[in-house]
Amino acid sequence: MTFTIFNGSPRYKKSNSQTLTEQFLKGYHNQGKTEPVKICYLARASQLAEHLEAFRQAEEVIIIFPLYTDCMPGMVKEFLELLPAAGNKNPKKLGFIVQSGFPEAIHSVYVERYLEKYARRRHYHYLGTVIKGGVESIRSMPPSMNKKLFKQFRELGDNFARTGQLPRELMQQMRTPLKMNAVGRTVFRVISLLGLPDMYWKKMLKKHGAYHLRSSRPYAP
Amino acid sequence: MIITILDGSMQGSSGEMIAFVEKAEARLQPKHTVRCFHLQNLNIRHCNGCWDCWWKTPGLCAIKDDMESIYPVVMQSDLLVFASPLMAGFTSSVLKRASDRLIPLIHPYVILNQGECHHKKRYDKYPDFALILEREPDTDDEDIAIVKDIYRRFALNFHCSLKHTWLTHMHSPQDIAHDIHHF
Numbered sequence: 516m517t518f519t520i521f522n523g524s525p526r527y528k529k530s531n532s533q534t535l536t537e538q539f540l541k542g543y544h545n546q547g548k549t550e551p552v553k554i555c556y557l558a559r560a561s562q563l564a565e566h567l568e569a570f571r572q573a574e575e576v577i578i579i580f581p582l583y584t585d586c587m588p589g590m591v592k593e594f595l596e597l598l599p600a601a602g603n604k605n606p607k608k609l610g611f612i613v614q615s616g617f618p619e620a621i622h623s624v625y626v627e628r629y630l631e632k633y634a635r636r637r638h639y640h641y642l643g644t645v646i647k648g649g650v651e652s653i654r655s656m657p658p659s660m661n662k663k664l665f666k667q668f669r670e671l672g673d674n675f676a677r678t679g680q681l682p683r684e685l686m687q688q689m690r691t692p693l694k695m696n697a698v699g700r701t702v703f704r705v706i707s708l709l710g711l712p713d714m715y716w717k718k719m720l721k722k723h724g725a726y727h728l729r730s731s732r733p734y735a736p
Numbered sequence: 737m738i739i740t741i742l743d744g745s746m747q748g749s750s751g752e753m754i755a756f757v758e759k760a761e762a763r764l765q766p767k768h769t770v771r772c773f774h775l776q777n778l779n780i781r782h783c784n785g786c787w788d789c790w791w792k793t794p795g796l797c798a799i800k801d802d803m804e805s806i807y808p809v810v811m812q813s814d815l816l817v818f819a820s821p822l823m824a825g826f827t828s829s830v831l832k833r834a835s836d837r838l839i840p841l842i843h844p845y846v847i848l849n850q851g852e853c854h855h856k857k858r859y860d861k862y863p864d865f866a867l868i869l870e871r872e873p874d875t876d877d878e879d880i881a882i883v884k885d886i887y888r889r890f891a892l893n894f895h896c897s898l899k900h901t902w903l904t905h906m907h908s909p910q911d912i913a914h915d916i917h918h919f
């Protein structure tokens with residue numbers, strides 16, 4: 516089976532999508548799969564023809580991308596527009612991983628409906644969509660805080676190598692919470708009073724000497 | 737009312753949308769002020785996820801291209817219309833690319849809105865959203881519902897709401913003018 520991963524992050528190799536792909540592949544290769552897995556970066560627009568050829572040749576495809584305004588980034592949409600419909604003989608397997616900044620899965624379930632419909636429209640064999648929220652924070656967290664997340668991605672890869680499927684139960688666990696419950700919301704309000712949810716942004720604003728400009732309105736009418 | 741139309745027509749689409757949008761523009765003026773951007777003729781690059789617009793030059797995108805002329809016009813508007821042929825079941829990639837670039841208009845800080853995490857407003861007021869969609873041969877009701885739902889979510893991120901959806905095979909430019917006059 517030729518397995519190809521398409522990374523749809525505009526951040527190229529410095530992306531969370533890359534970090535999560537590496538974990539996925541660790542799990543995948545654990546299972547004794549030795550063939551190299553091709554990774555195509557959609558951010559390398561000049562390689563579009565190669566990307567389309569890699570897609571044509573692949574039997575198993577996973578497209579991983581960051582959620583952009585509750586949808587896919589423009590460059591992922593561009594790629595989806597160009598993919599050919601599957602032939603009858605070999606319906607390619609196509610799955611997606613959508614990862615987002617906000618922690619709740621609710622932000623990603625709308626684009627999931629699109630992705631599922633897209634796979635049907637193009638006659639691919641749809642593997643499902645992995646949804647994982649709260650991912651932007653992995654950049655600022657100490658490695659110990661990312662342990663659970665990385666393990667989940669290794670498990671996804673491990674399962675995929677063994678079964679050729681994305682494991683439903685694990686995917687279900689990963690997409691929680693769908694929305695915050697009352698307790699979650701209360702906790703959020705309390706930590707907001709302490710300014711905790713914005714700590715990372717404040718730190719980075721200060722680092723760039725722009726804290727005093729944080730609420731600038733350059734286009735106020 | 738001030739209305740801005742982002743036309744996402746692109747190579748490979750029928751061109752019907754351009755004519756439709758121009759007719760709508762003619763119907764709406766002079767009562768309303770209408771600005772239309774045909775995105776395929778402009779130089780608009782992909783957002784690269786750098787966050788400069790949030791932590792280095794707050795409110796300003798690091799990429800200097802034709803988006804610079806779109807931002808102030810959007811912020812002066814009462815209604816922002818996303819006009820697009822459907823392509824592979826969604827609005828065009830040219831339109832999505834420009835939409836991604838609207839992120840400098842909001843603030844990085846996180847608040848709860850409708851019980852969900854969202855970003856804080858940067859400005860007091862944002863334009864409401866509307867959609868003009870041109871269907872593909874295989875478009876069905878499910879596709880239209882998916883697109884509308886995703887734009888409702890997009891509106892929630894931008895502290896506004898999706899006010900109208902017009903379909904070029906069902907509505908005329910006159911219908912648009914009528915709906916907007918009675919907005």
Ligand SMILES: Cc1cc2nc3c(=O)[nH]c(=O)nc-3n(C[C@H](O)[C@H](O)[C@H](O)COP(=O)(O)O)c2cc1C
Pocket residue numbers: 524525526529530531532533580581582583584585586614615616617618622650651783784785786836837839893
């Ligand atoms: C233009 C833009 C729009 C975004 N929109 C959303 C969004 O609607 N919801 C969300 O939870 N995260 C959003 N994010 C955050 C990214 O999904 C998140 O940071 C992701 O982990 C980035 O992954 P990457 O490093 O692979 O690009 C957005 C980021 C950018 C740059």
